[in-house]
Amino acid sequence: MxxxxxxxxxxxxxxxxxxxxxxxxxxxxxxxxxxxxxxxxxxxxxxxxxxxxxxxxxxxxxxxxxxxxxxxxxxxxxxxxxxxxxxxxxxxxxxxxxxxxxxxxxxxxxxxxxxxxxxxxxxxxxxxxxxxxxxxxxxxxxxASTYAQLYEEASDSHRTIHLNFCTPTAFRQGQYDTTLPTRESVFNSLLSRWNKYSGIEFPQIAIESIFPSFVNIHTEILADSRSKFIGIIGEVTYKILGTVELIQIKQINALADFALYSGVGRKTTMGMGMTRRLYSP
The missing domain is CATH 3.30.70.1890 (Alpha-Beta Plaits)
Known part of the structure; x- marks a missing residue:
């Protein structure tokens, strides 16, 4: 939970x-x-x-x-x-x-x-x-919510996912970091943590149906005596497009709601990658 x-x-x-x-x-x-x-x-x-x-x-x-x-x-x-x-x-x-x-x-x-x-x-x-x-x-x-509640309450019809990256966010790609919040980087990060902790495993999600439709981000640099971290701040709207099964839409929405708890990307135990789903008024 x-x-x-x-x-x-x-x-x-x-x-x-x-x-x-x-x-x-x-x-x-x-x-x-x-x-x-x-x-x-x-x-x-x-x-x-x-x-x-x-x-x-x-x-x-x-x-x-x-x-x-x-x-x-x-x-x-x-x-x-x-x-x-x-x-x-x-x-x-x-x-x-x-x-x-x-x-x-x-x-x-x-x-x-x-x-x-x-x-x-x-x-x-x-x-x-x-x-x-x-x-x-x-x-x-x-x-607070149980994983079962997160899944049960996730919409199987909502096709707009609006995420707010609230602290600098970056993703590991091979040996290096990337700041671009692609659908693969964001949703695979969420999927990995969901499958590890929820007990409700999604073998795979319809990631090929997720497309960014609005992007308003910029990069920030954090440097201390030990290292330098570059990450993005801002908002990205993802749309679920095409013919997608209802259960797959539900899974994507559950992951988006889970972002509040899990964050995305690297160094979430150090304050990075804090992410929240926003809903339109």
């Missing part, structure tokens, strides 16, 4: 920008896991395989943001910080969990949350003040 959890955080001291990278947030997540199951934390740290979680960059809560005014499209996410985050600045951080095993292991952490227990991000102390796990209009990144 996939969960998209939003942790509301309050830093007790200034967070320098060099500690706001995906690498440091990844380490914070492993610390959270290790606090309830050290063996699991060590295993996730050592694993090089596709991991059953994704993370977002740290987001500053802005009360003037469209996200907090119920906007369907939501505010633009921040994926890098040039300035430190001052103490006392409310923030949020999204963690998605793709299988029940990982969620159940962390249940004790959520149930026994101590808002006065500090967690460390670099030199800063953070308090987790609350956790949102169900959809709210003011926080569309929080949600």
């Amino acid at each position: 996939p969960h998209s959890l939003v942790l509301n955080l309050l830093p007790q001291s200034l967070i320098p920008p060099q500690f706001l990278t995906g690498r440091h947030l990844h380490a914070l997540f492993l610390t959270l896991v290790s606090s309830v199951d050290k063996e699991l934390g060590d295993r996730l740290h050592d694993s090089t395989a596709d991991k059953a979680f994704t993370l977002s960059p740290l987001q500053i809560i802005n009360t003037n943001s469209p996200l907090l005014k119920g906007s369907k499209r939501g505010a633009k996410l921040q994926w890098e910080h040039q300035q430190p985050i001052p103490a006392g600045t409310p923030c949020w951080w999204r963690i998605s969990l793709l299988d029940d095993t990982l969620f159940s292991k962390l249940t004790q952490l959520w149930l026994n949350l101590n808002p006065s227990h500090p967690w460390h991000l670099g030199p800063a102390d953070l308090y987790i003040t609350s956790i949102q796990g169900t959809f709210q209009s003011i926080q569309p990144w929080a949600n």
Whole structure:
């Protein structure tokens, strides 16, 4: 069962920008896991395989943001910080969990949350003040659904898939990265994670029937002392065209809805590839 959890955080001291990278947030997540199951934390740290979680960059809560005014499209996410985050600045951080095993292991952490227990991000102390796990209009990144529900509720007639790539997104192609969100790159990424975690395997999807009809994207570059990552930001609309069986349309729609939890492409455990399906008003 996939969960998209939003942790509301309050830093007790200034967070320098060099500690706001995906690498440091990844380490914070492993610390959270290790606090309830050290063996699991060590295993996730050592694993090089596709991991059953994704993370977002740290987001500053802005009360003037469209996200907090119920906007369907939501505010633009921040994926890098040039300035430190001052103490006392409310923030949020999204963690998605793709299988029940990982969620159940962390249940004790959520149930026994101590808002006065500090967690460390670099030199800063953070308090987790609350956790949102169900959809709210003011926080569309929080949600939960079983895989069976995602599949059952997926449309078998909706032929328009509008995806919003909210943090830099890139795909592995052989030995190198590509930033182009082709149907193969996007939907094969979703299909791989769906088949690995859902228990409802799609042997193949009608990928040859998916065509981009609207593209509004640009590239962004993230660089730190270790590496440089180039990914796309923006929106792409895909259309399902031609004669396609209803079950195949349903599968494609299920994958598009699953994108909220799984993200697409590379480095989703470092805050990249955050993707959300948007519906027209």
